[in-house]
Amino acid sequence: MRKKKKEEKKSTDGWMATYGDMVTLLLCFFVLLFSFSEIDAQKFQAVMKAFQGSLGVFTGGRTINSAPDIDMEEIPENLETSELEEVEDFKRLKALIEEYAEEQGLQDRIIAKIEERGLIIRALDNVFFDPGKTQIKPEAKKMLLYIGDILKKEELKSKHIKVEGHTDSNPTVNTALYPTNWELSVMRATKVVRFLIDNKNIDSKRISASGYSYYRPVAPNDTSENKAKNRRADIIILRSSYGKWEPN
Known part of the structure; x- marks a missing residue:
């Protein structure tokens, strides 16, 4: 019975590692998309000013x-x-x-x-x-x-x-x-x-x-x-x- 419980615990830890890999891959994917995109400098500055204003x-x-x-x-x-x-x-x-x-x-x-x-x-x-x-x-x-x-x-x-x-x-x-x-x-x-x-x-x-x-x-x-x-x-x-x- 103890051996079975240890095996179940091991399988639970395994899916977390897979999930972490998937999140990392998604992050890399969006970073690549962002690097390929063109940024409107004026719009970006306006967004940043609005964000800064919220902390004033x-x-x-x-x-x-x-x-x-x-x-x-x-x-x-x-x-x-x-x-x-x-x-x-x-x-x-x-x-x-x-x-x-x-x-x-x-x-x-x-x-x-x-x-x-x-x-x-x-x-x-x-x-x-x-x-x-x-x-x-x-x-x-x-x-x-x-x-x-x-x-x-x-x-x-x-x-x-x-x-x-x-x-x-x-x-x-x-x-x-x-x-x-x-x-x-x-x-x-x-x-x-x-x-x-x-x-x-x-x-x-x-x-x-x-x-x-x-x-x-x-x-x-x-x-x-x-x-x-x-x-x-x-x-x-x-x-x-x-x-x-x-x-x-």
């Missing part, structure tokens, strides 16, 4: 995530008319920022770029703030007022704005108020947002602040020159494709 923390499920620095100076093909107009608007605004920076002798420290997220106005090193401080420098306020005028232009009224604070990897100086670079970067971004709201009446529903410490560098934190690049404040005018959002 803002109303409608969309999170404004950091995107790779994809240069859009060369306008991509297959853009819709509204997207083409948007990029052209960004180009005109970029030229205004560059002209202003040159007039102020800040062309090496104020950078305007058109990337996948939108138009980025980047203030490097201590343009806005003194080392370890969060008070906006008096000479920087004039520039922020100029940027505020740009943000209120008719073509940007429906655009959302994200202000990001970034630091280098050096420990913070004022450890009582800002024990780490997290607090320092967040407070700096918040100060810029508050200044634009208070002095240029930017709608608070279309602007937000984020701080990333030294975890999103644009250069390795291995030299003083690179660290100066990483100490920055970014004002991003988001493209419409990133969707409308409001905090919950």
Whole structure:
């Protein structure tokens, strides 16, 4: 009787191995089908954005995530008319920022770029703030007022704005108020947002602040020159494709 039971158990295990082989073969079959098919890049991107949106923390499920620095100076093909107009608007605004920076002798420290997220106005090193401080420098306020005028232009009224604070990897100086670079970067971004709201009446529903410490560098934190690049404040005018959002 015992021998019979052992034989029955052995035969039960055998069908599981066959089933596993069949599932593996089916998987290989579908992988081959997928590799032979042609993918519509735009449709695939739309599906991915919809999936990402379902995991967001803002109303409608969309999170404004950091995107790779994809240069859009060369306008991509297959853009819709509204997207083409948007990029052209960004180009005109970029030229205004560059002209202003040159007039102020800040062309090496104020950078305007058109990337996948939108138009980025980047203030490097201590343009806005003194080392370890969060008070906006008096000479920087004039520039922020100029940027505020740009943000209120008719073509940007429906655009959302994200202000990001970034630091280098050096420990913070004022450890009582800002024990780490997290607090320092967040407070700096918040100060810029508050200044634009208070002095240029930017709608608070279309602007937000984020701080990333030294975890999103644009250069390795291995030299003083690179660290100066990483100490920055970014004002991003988001493209419409990133969707409308409001905090919950």
